[in-house]
Amino acid sequence: MTARRHRSTFRYIGKRLIHAAFTILGIAVINFLLLQLAPGDAAEALAGEAGTADAEYMESLRRQFGLDRSLIEQLGAFLLRIVTLDFGWSFRHGMSNWDLIMDRLPATLLLMGASILLALIGGIVMGVIAARNVGRLPDRLISVGALLLYATPPFWIGLMMIVLFSVKLGWVPTGGMYDVIGGKTGFAHVLDVMWHLALPVLTQAFFYLAIYTRLVRAGMLEVLNLEYIRVARAKGISENRIAYRHALRNAVLPLLTVVGANIGTFLGGAVLTESIFSWPGIGRLMFDAMMQRDLNLLLSILVLSSIFVVIANLLVDLLYAVINPTVELK
């Protein structure tokens, strides 16, 4: 049986990889079409206010995008550059866009990972507490809290937290990733980063914390109404065991796919969070690129972020298939 399962696992992964490749192709095509929508010569649009209409830069852009050739050839060239990871040069930053983005990616990953983890754990704990006390005070409080959090603009929470925790109480720094002057190393550096991470993570996590709390609560209540829970009760199993062993796992499994689907929105949210807290990730980079009208960099960030989402989704799907026994790998 295991050998069969292994073989089907490989086939499944293969299928998913092909699917992912086509998705990336589609993303590239959408980006290409977006560029075509820009008014005027694409080179002008791309250069925008970034270069000072430097003739040499314009020329390099024209060459890079093959603007003198037919649309199909342009698309081909565009795709070829994505395959070869050639995302062009940023004159502003004096670096290739690829290096620029890869340089900033770790900071964003740290922020994203920490906030997803916080939202997930918090959401599960809150959701379970609410579901187990349905209709009573803890449930009311958690439900109202989740509803409020869900309706609050996250960037506003971030700003208000700066007012409270940084300005008024002075507990945490207002922005940045580490103290510029301290020059800390080793463990002190890690602590320093965590210190700076606190508010951005909370800002980024609150919205999803609200979503996951509501999903876990609803999922638990739904599962607790199912037939196999009644069967478990008929077996004389205790309510605690029923909630934590029988219901929780079934309620939380679907959450994993939701997290997978949320990765894209998490990345989008990073633009806001990183802008507020001057967090040196790709979100902040995107904000700067937008302010400088560096369309080439903007598009590069969009494409690479999308590819990142595709890869993350792939991993989440595989994880889901591995830990959920009812998924038949096809």
Added chain:
Amino acid sequence: MAKDTLLSVEDLHLSVSHMPEARILRGVSFDVTRGKTLAIVGESGCGKSVTSLAVMGLLPEGLTKTAGHIRFDGTDLPVTDNEAMRKIRGDRIGMVFQEPMAALNPVYTIGNQVAEVILEHENISRAEARERVIALMREVGLPDPDHIVDEYPHRLSGGQRQRVVIAMALACNPDLLIADEPTTALDVTVQAQIMRLLKGAQAELGVAIVLITHNLGLVAQVADRVAVMYAGRKVEEAETRRLFSAPLHPYTRGLLAATPRPGRRQEGELPLSEIPGMVPSITEDLRGCRFAPRCPLASDICHRVIPEPRMIGATSVACHNTTETEAPA
């Protein structure tokens, strides 16, 4: 209460909690004898399923017992005390439900779920429990027990899953097994196998069975006694052979006549004999007999006075119009 009576339900009343006028059970009584099978028959909405849930202390939220006693093995069942009932459920009373496809937790293996009930009620090691589970799987007729213990439910057919549920219900050698429409979701050929399995278990373990069903065919084949329910009341109860050969209540007669039976019909008649009208809703407050609006024999008194169960011969029947003369000797 007779010495060999295992379960005794007396004058059970159930209502919807926030709607006291919605009365689901309006005084139901019956006894279950050790090692015997009592069938409770009736159509949907008659209250037969909630009766069994009331005995298990598993009434759905929103339903309350407003009156009545449930005695099990000589003592009152603590149906409102979940912790106390928990010790009895799965250990002394097992239950089998209608939907085998939904009865097993999809994320745990079958062996795991059967072992759970043994580990809950008995003080034995996991390894011993596993041995017991494999033996049980063999007893309930599951193929290849050594492997099937480690399978997940979705790989099993409906009939196989119902065998697993039966294994769980019998795992701790209960005194009583409540089977709520155990074969309704299954094909006829599988139904026969499952019923044979239940009867076999009864012969071997001496377990008493309460069979909740709408299927008179099943009743005729497996029950020792039959209680017929209609709209929240028991209308008739008798030993099986007697009920089928000499039904006394007009509803029982109508039900038997409406049940298709091979070789029954003559040319020119309608295919089946029907009971006109439909079941009253649980909120409908009829002053008299709840079957009166559909009853061919209904007289004035039937619409005014609730008929109490009385003994005619060896049959208990709740009807004003049944007389001694109709009962066979």
Added chain:
Amino acid sequence: MTALLSIRELHCSFDTTRGKVHAVRGVSLEVNAGETLALVGESGCGKTTLARCILGLQRPDSGHILLDGQEMVGLSRRAMRPFRPDVQCVFQDPFSSLNPRKRISALIREPLDVHGVGTPEERKRRVLDLMERVGLRPDWAERFPHEFSGGQRQRIGIARALALNPRLIICDEPVSALDVSVQAQIVNLLYTLQRDLGLSYLFITHDLTLVENFADRVAMMYQGQIVESGPAQEVWRNPQHEFTRTLIDAIPIPDPDVPMGSGRKAFAG
């Protein structure tokens, strides 16, 4: 004389999440005008797929479905429209077979609207006629389906199926969701309608006992094939195929004198 409905060597398969299912494997059968053919089988035997093919809800792989000699296989849904009035259907689940957002009168009138039958006035009168015929009170016309019990909804479904004066009605387990006493009412209604209107029925069911009472012929379906057919009582008394024997023996007879597993003795006793 050609049969009203004639199916020849029909094959049908479809994809599911667990791979391809070859549900109908070379079925041939005929339904003559005015008769009831019961198609009996257990779940997954392909009887519902067969019905879906006849109703044009599922495309068969190969074979023929002839309505009055006219080939139905391969027709698009649009091309089938002129033939729709001849073949109608009564569905199994009375709770999902009526659009919950439509009133009873609208539900029964819809077939007339679609085919442009009569003036609005005539349609209105026809709806009331139909309601009376199936035993629904005319003042219920403006109610919604959820206000009715299962048996009454099945009557509404029957009225809708009758609206276009069909010649054949496919009854797909029309009473299996109903209680015994209501089941008898619906079977009797179908029987009376057949007698009065000269309808033909293809009556699909898992319950051989039910159709033994009124089908002219039964066809036993097993694993996608018709394994045996003939007059109902004949099949019961003298089953030829192993499946039929197993099935009949498994049927619980409401008679304590016929022991478990000996359904075939029901006729002897």
Added chain:
Amino acid sequence: MMRLILRNWTLSLGLALLALILLMALSAPILYPGDPYAMMGPPLQWPGTYPGAPLGTDSLGRDIAAGIFHGARVSLMVGFVSVACALVVGILVGAFAGYYGGWVDDALMRITELFQTIPQFMLAIVIIAIMGPSIQAVIISLGVVSWPTVARLVRSEFLVLRERAFVHSCIVIGMSDLRIIFAQILPNALSSITVMASVLVATAILMESALSFLGFGDPNVITWGTMIGLGRSQLRDAWYIIAIPGLALLVTALALNLVGEGINDAMNPRLRKRKI
């Protein structure tokens, strides 16, 4: 009984709040006829301290109350128009994909998936970068990122509904596909669509405010997000400039969510329908 009242209570509170905000939006040109960007008094007046501006003034002496009232217009308009566009596209895509299945479904859903894979907020920013900052660009970008959600929900509803017997019955009586899709199935999906739409409007309003906050919105109209963005530099000493428009956003989004939840509860009366 208590639950029923509470359920209606959710819906009625949501509708009341929404009506209030709508009223603010409609009365803005009457109560504050001038340009909300115009200076009307001394700068940085805390709420309740300057008689002419009950909610205070910002660093350039602009009336915050005027901004809140005018911002309500923009927020509601952007939210509802962008979601309306998303609904049209999403319903069409979802309905055809769900009803026809097969390759139609495959093709349409691949495209939908693509749009869901691309980080939504980033896509919105890029669209605005290309189209230039204008209210139309904001609406289009929000529409583009919202329609896939609609399409997926409508598709899943259609996948379930098309297998219901009443749809088969309509095919059997010979009804045309378009009529089945739009007159039979769609009305049954409408309640879930309405619930989702109200939540989507809230999300769109929050996204619009985020775009304006970052300074990517239309510079010629005042929105709550713009006000927060402009107030950022006064974070230390005049945080009310940020707090007030933020609360306005919170109330608006909350109202829409309450409406959605209220409709959802009213449409799926689980507790009432529980089988006995």
